[in-house]
Amino acid sequence: MCFPARKLLWFPPWRSLQPHQPVRASYTIGCEETKNVVDGSPSASYMLELLAFLLPVAAASGWYAAQRRYRSDYLRHRAKAFHESYTRGVGFLLQDKVDEALEALSPVIHSDGEGFELRLALGHLFRKKGLVEKALALHENLSSLAGLTKDQVEFVSYQLGMDYLAAGLLDRAETAFKALLETERYRAEALRQLLKIYQRERDWWQAIECARQLRRIQKLPHGETVAQFYCELADNALTAGDSEGAWRLLRTALEEDAHCVRATMGMGALLVESAAWADALGVLSQVERQDAAFVSEILDLVASCFKGMQGDDDFNNYLRHAYLQHGSEDAACMLVERLKCSDDINGAIAFVQEALGRTPSLKLSRKLVMLLLRSAEGAQREALHLILQALPDPTSDPARYRCHRCGFQARELHWNCPSCHGWETIKPKH
Numbered sequence: 001m002c003f004p005a006r007k008l009l010w011f012p013p014w015r016s017l018q019p020h021q022p023v024r025a026s027y028t029i030g031c032e033e034t035k036n037v038v039d040g041s042p043s044a045s046y047m048l049e050l051l052a053f054l055l056p057v058a059a060a061s062g063w064y065a066a067q068r069r070y071r072s073d074y075l076r077h078r079a080k081a082f083h084e085s086y087t088r089g090v091g092f093l094l095q096d097k098v099d100e101a102l103e104a105l106s107p108v109i110h111s112d113g114e115g116f117e118l119r120l121a122l123g124h125l126f127r128k129k130g131l132v133e134k135a136l137a138l139h140e141n142l143s144s145l146a147g148l149t150k151d152q153v154e155f156v157s158y159q160l161g162m163d164y165l166a167a168g169l170l171d172r173a174e175t176a177f178k179a180l181l182e183t184e185r186y187r188a189e190a191l192r193q194l195l196k197i198y199q200r201e202r203d204w205w206q207a208i209e210c211a212r213q214l215r216r217i218q219k220l221p222h223g224e225t226v227a228q229f230y231c232e233l234a235d236n237a238l239t240a241g242d243s244e245g246a247w248r249l250l251r252t253a254l255e256e257d258a259h260c261v262r263a264t265m266g267m268g269a270l271l272v273e274s275a276a277w278a279d280a281l282g283v284l285s286q287v288e289r290q291d292a293a294f295v296s297e298i299l300d301l302v303a304s305c306f307k308g309m310q311g312d313d314d315f316n317n318y319l320r321h322a323y324l325q326h327g328s329e330d331a332a333c334m335l336v337e338r339l340k341c342s343d344d345i346n347g348a349i350a351f352v353q354e355a356l357g358r359t360p361s362l363k364l365s366r367k368l369v370m371l372l373l374r375s376a377e378g379a380q381r382e383a384l385h386l387i388l389q390a391l392p393d394p395t396s397d398p399a400r401y402r403c404h405r406c407g408f409q410a411r412e413l414h415w416n417c418p419s420c421h422g423w424e425t426i427k428p429k430h
């Protein structure tokens, strides 16, 4: 039986196309044995064999070129579609049209393995816009992708924690950030977020631990905050009727932060409650060295101390000192009222004139006019009334306190600003 065996040339066939070079070979096509070709033109059968070899090569080359072209066209088309989606989406985002942007960016967002950074940016934007559910869905989808690097996994986990925090899912956020404590890159940031969570939950012991770890890592002075946490614990102890426990916690707060006015005022109040007048006065005198803006806040406690020690004149001197040294208008007004009550009107007028000579004050100006009205008559009295009407009444502004960080104003003193959440950032206005 004859097989269509083909003996392939063992040398390159193009050699036969070179002139002046002898070609000798024997080969078979089908069952026909051919003769040798020596120093002459190749036979027809040889040409057929050559064609049989070249045709598959040409076909393969054509297929490969077509594939390359197809792939190139596909990639170009895909890149163009991405570019158009991206451009339209960014345009909508610039116009603050989040829904339209989301729709425009949909091909990019839902493509697998592409647009990772864009999706992260969008997730961040959604959260910032309050679209927490969309941010969560986006980040949860990202976290399920295969082939993410370690950095990408950690970053997505952090974003998920931030989403949970924004959604008020504090337990999930706590779990996410606790997991990131094991990472080198996100440990400090995770501690910062955990600190926020424990403050919102009023878990002060956990907050203290977090703040201490953060201080060890970053070597930043978080002592002020830790002191406030101890003050919060002292308040809780007082509410539970544990004065001794509250005292110990306030002392610890002062060890953390020697300038903690809140702790000093708390200790002074405890001493006043136990009628330890001299000790209370000694503790409260620290306030003007810690932060003179709070002198007005301790006037009632100091008044109790002087009253307990029978030192009315000494209290007047203290009030004079509080105004002249620290500009406490409340102290000046309290002194004027005390002088009026003791019928020392001339003394009160002399003090107000002295005070106004040092610092202009609307409150004291009104006090002076009202003092002069007591003895004024006729046209002078009418003129004083007109002046009093023209002077704005400072007591008509109910906000006595203002946050020096964010400008939040309040009627009551908050140690933690309800607006910016800064500790001890709210102070008396005057």
Ligand SMILES: [Zn+2]
Residues within 6 Å of the ligand: 403, 404, 405, 406, 407, 408, 417, 418, 419, 420, 421, 422, 425
């Ligand atoms: Zn504030």
